[in-house]
Amino acid sequence: GTTLGASAAEKGRYFGAAIAGGRLGDSTYTRILRTEFNSVTAENEMKWDATEPQQGQFNYTNGDRILNEGLSNGSKVRGHALLWHNQEPQWARSMEGSALRNAAINHVTQVATHYKGKIHSWDVVNEAFADGGSGGRRDSNLQRTGNDWIEAAFRAARNADPGAKLCYNDYNTDGINAKSTGIYNMVRDFKSRGVPIDCVGFQSHLGTTIDSTYQANLQRFADLGVDVQITELDVAQGGNQANIYAAVTRACLAVSRCTGITVWGIRDTDSWRTGENPLLFDGSGNKKAAYTAVLNALNAG
Ligand code: G3I
Numbered sequence: 001g002t003t004l005g006a007s008a009a010e011k012g013r014y015f016g017a018a019i020a021g022g023r024l025g026d027s028t029y030t031r032i033l034r035t036e037f038n039s040v041t042a043e044n045e046m047k048w049d050a051t052e053p054q055q056g057q058f059n060y061t062n063g064d065r066i067l068n069e070g071l072s073n074g075s076k077v078r079g080h081a082l083l084w085h086n087q088e089p090q091w092a093r094s095m096e097g098s099a100l101r102n103a104a105i106n107h108v109t110q111v112a113t114h115y116k117g118k119i120h121s122w123d124v125v126n127e128a129f130a131d132g133g134s135g136g137r138r139d140s141n142l143q144r145t146g147n148d149w150i151e152a153a154f155r156a157a158r159n160a161d162p163g164a165k166l167c168y169n170d171y172n173t174d175g176i177n178a179k180s181t182g183i184y185n186m187v188r189d190f191k192s193r194g195v196p197i198d199c200v201g202f203q204s205h206l207g208t209t210i211d212s213t214y215q216a217n218l219q220r221f222a223d224l225g226v227d228v229q230i231t232e233l234d235v236a237q238g239g240n241q242a243n244i245y246a247a248v249t250r251a252c253l254a255v256s257r258c259t260g261i262t263v264w265g266i267r268d269t270d271s272w273r274t275g276e277n278p279l280l281f282d283g284s285g286n287k288k289a290a291y292t293a294v295l296n297a298l299n300a301g
Contacts, residue, residue, distance in 0.1 A: 004280075004291075005038030005075075007298035011253055014039040014076050014120075014260035015298070018232065021045050021062045023270060024069060028285040032266050033073070039120070040070035041078040041231070041262050043272075048082075049089040051111050055103060060114055067118055078231070078262060079119040081126035081169060082108045083153050085140035093141070101145040105156045112160035121199055121229065123169040124157045125150050131172055135182030150186070151195045158196040169201030169231055175211025176220070187224050201231035204248060205264070205273075208238045215251035222257035232264040234271060234278035235290070242293035245280070249297035 001007030008015035016039025023029045033040070044050055045062040052058050070077040083104055092103060112122065128150060130138040137143050150168070157166050168187065173180040183200065190197045200221050211217070218228045230252055235244045252258035265271045269283035280291040 001295075001299060004036045004295060004298065007295055008260065009038060011298060013252065013258070016040055016076070016078065016260060016262035017266050018043040018080075018262060018264045019066060019069065019266070020270065021065045024065065029266055029270070030069075032281060032285055033069075037075065038073075039076040039078060039260060039262060040066060040073075041080045042066040043080075043265070044087075046079055046081070046111070046115075047084065047087045048092065048107060049087045052107055053089055055089075055091050056106075058110055058114070063115075067115065071118065076120035076260075077118060078229075079112075079115060079122035079164065080231075081123035082111055082157060083124065083142060083149075084126035085138065085142055086127065088141075096141050097145060100141055101149060101152070104142060104145070104149065105152055108153050108156040109160045112157045112164070115164075116161040117163055119161065119164045121165040121167050121201075122157055122161070123201055123231070124153050124166050126169045127171065128168075129170055129179050129182050131179060133178045135178040135185070137182075151190060154190070154196050165198040165227065166196055167199040167201045167229065167231075168197060169203065171203040171205055171232070173202050173217070174204050174206060175213040176217045177211075180217055184221060184224070187221065187226060191224055191226070197226060199227040199229055199259070201229050203232035203264075204230050204234075205232060206235045206244055206248070208236050208240050208244075210244045210247050214248070215254055218251060218255045218258055222255050227257045227259045228252075228255060229259055230261040233261060234264045234273060234276075236273075237268075237277035241278075242289040245290045246293040246297040249294050250300075253297070253301075
């Protein structure tokens with residue numbers, strides 16, 4: 001293939017980008033988006049603070065713009081994210097206990113119902129595990145409602161949209177380490193008890209190296225019977241950027257249940273990592289060496 005999306009499709013995968021509604025009026029941005037990518041993720045517009053700014057009052061205007069941009073271009077749409085301790089709306093931040101649990105589950109039900117049948121994969125829960133060596137849950141007001149909040153969210157999402165793949169998504173899980181093992185144990189437990197989970201997202205916000213166990217880590221999750229996806233890929237600029245992008249691409253292609261890759265933005269100037277130039281296109285929309293490395297990796301073999 002001659003584009004990221006077409007080349008990934010030839011390998012049975014998608015290649016996506018996180019997009020921001022505020023940039024859709026930029027013709028360079030939309031040209032690259034519509035040419036190169038066959039999946040989109042809302043960078044912010046489907047999060048809890050965006051979709052339920054006041055309790056029980058839902059606003060889908062900006063999320064729908066992202067959805068319709070993707071669908072009109074024939075792309076898959078990843079849903080990001082139903083529950084996340086960060087970017088909770090102001091009204092939820094002071095809540096706790098059963099009131100918060102009920103509000104959170106209602107949020108999952110309402111948003112997943114609104115987008116029913118349109119979302120390829122939902123990040124049902126985002127970033128619920130702690131960094132460091134504990135392998136345990138991150139403290140948050142959601143976690144303090146009880147350890148079963150994650151499975152309750154997955155059950156609610158399944159009931160609302162049985163056709164969507166339901167994912168757990170996190171960062172610093174880019175190799176076999178204490179945090180990824182904590183998540184692995186949760187997924188294994190969910191599978192053994194019939195809690196509905198279909199996929200695990202590996203954000204892959206990477207620095208100047210890639211963990212030697214990156215592919216093995218994807219494979220051990222796949223072996224539990226879930227799909228894996230690279231969900232928020234970006235890589236620090238440096239001598240190794242193109243090589244790291246290629247290595248991630250090859251790792252996904254080597255794992256049959258790795259169904260797609262999403263980069264977290266289009267041009268370096270669109271990135272949340274200000275000044276790090278971590279994406280595939282430069283600020284003018286030109287293809288970088290990292291782009292060519294990914295395309296070649298997708299087309300190899
Ligand atoms: O929309 C407001 C605008 O009205 C206001 O004037 C401006 C002032 O700061 O803020 C704007 O909101 C910002 C929003 O991005 C939209 O640009 C928020 O402050 C800012 O915090 C928010 O950052 C987002 C971040 O998640 C929030 O934690 C980034 O764009 C987004 O790339 C980032 O994405 C996360 C994933 O969801 C989860 N994984 C990590 C990843 C990177 O942090």
